[in-house]
Amino acid sequence: AQKVTQAQTEISVVEKEDVTLDCVYETRDTTYYLFWYKQPPSGELVFLIRRNSFDEQNEISGRYSWNFQKSTSSFNFTITASQVVDSAVYFCALSDFMIKAAGNKLTFGGGTRVLVKP
Amino acid sequence: EAGVTQFPSHSVIEKGQTVTLRCDPISGHDNLYWYRRVMGKEIKFLLHFVKESKQDESGMPNNRFLAERTGGTYSTLKVQPAELEDSGVYFCASSQDPYASSYNEQFFGPGTRLTVL
Numbered sequence: 001a002q003k004v005t006q007a008q009t010e011i012s013v014v015e016k017e018d019v020t021l022d023c024v025y026e027t028r029d030t031t032y033y034l035f036w037y038k039q040p041p042s043g044e045l046v047f048l049i050r051r052n053s054f055d056e057q058n059e060i061s062g063r064y065s066w067n068f069q070k071s072t073s074s075f076n077f078t079i080t081a082s083q084v085v086d087s088a089v090y091f092c093a094l095s096d097f098m099i100k101a102a103g104n105k106l107t108f109g110g111g112t113r114v115l116v117k118p
Numbered sequence: 119e120a121g122v123t124q125f126p127s128h129s130v131i132e133k134g135q136t137v138t139l140r141c142d143p144i145s146g147h148d149n150l151y152w153y154r155r156v157m158g159k160e161i162k163f164l165l166h167f168v169k170e171s172k173q174d175e176s177g178m179p180n181n182r183f184l185a186e187r188t189g190g191t192y193s194t195l196k197v198q199p200a201e202l203e204d205s206g207v208y209f210c211a212s213s214q215d216p217y218a219s220s221y222n223e224q225f226f227g228p229g230t231r232l233t234v235l
Contacts, residue, residue: 004160037226044121045161045209045226091161104213105151105174106224108161 002027004094006109013082014117021077021112023092029053031097034068034075035106039089048090051075053097082116089113120144122227124210130233136198139230143192143212150193151213151224152185153177156206164208167193200234207231 003026013019025034036048049059051068059066063080079086089111095104123142131137143150152164164183165175169190178185182201187193197204207229213222 042228043127043207043231044228045211047223047225050223093161104222104224105163105166105177106153106161107163108153110158110160111155 002029002032002094002107004092004107004109006092006112008112009110010113010115012115012117015084016081019079019082019086019114019116021079021090021092021114023075023077023109025073025075025092025094027094029096033095033097033104035093035095036066036075036077037091037093037108039091039111041088045091048077079114082114084116084118087114087116122210122212122225124208124227124230126230127228128231128233130235131200132235133202134199136196137200137232139195139197139208139232141193141195141210141212141227143210144214144225147212147214147225148190149213149215149222149224150187151211152193152195153209153211154206155209155229156203161209164195197232200232202234205232205234 005024032053034051037045039045056068065078067076091111092109093106095106125140129137148169150167153161155161163177165185166173167187170187184196209229211224211226213224
């Protein structure tokens with residue numbers, strides 16, 4: 001069975017501080033996908049990133065960066081120089097790698113609420 | 119292009135009543151998923167449609183929940199009778215082609231917040 005754990009339920013920072021969100025996952029699959037989604041106050045889940053399990057290269061997109069370490073089953077997310085607009089709930093998720101008609105249902109973590117104060 | 123829409127945005131009902139949630143996927147998307155987040159916990163998979171067929175309903179909690187997708191377009195999720203523990207946010211997501219050779223991104227709707235009193 002798959003499991004995703006986000007140990008931090010809430011993080012509060014002051015604007016311009018960096019914030020790192022932890023994500024640890026469990027799966028018996030040797031290949032899989034990992035994701036991060038953002039849920040702003042408006043409610044919808046906004047896709048941020050998808051990574052294949054065989055690609056451990058870290059990725060940077062603007063102020064966002066992701067550190068994937070297969071050896072520790074972690075996929076951490078860092079927001080650099082946080083802004084008030086980054087305030088949201090962030091979810092880490094996992095899915096099967098195999099493309100199949102049965103679909104790729106997502107297994108989510110509990111989410112981390114980030115509050116960025118001005 | 120319109121995204122995934124869900125109706126209503128918020129529903130408040132009493133225990134024992136019936137509620138029907140609706141999801142309109144992105145036009146042309148054959149895959150439709152239902153998820154829910156209960157009591158601030160993790161978002162959990164409920165079921166998956168490919169067109170009008172239920173492909174995977176392993177996450178449906180019990181027989182008080184009935185999902186349909188007649189005609190393979192919009193989907194409804196009915197809860198009858200509703201219980202207190204059904205309160206939460208119900209998300210719908212859609213993706214394009216179940217037989218595609220590459221990963222199909224799931225696009226989520228804004229969710230329906232269900233409160234059972």
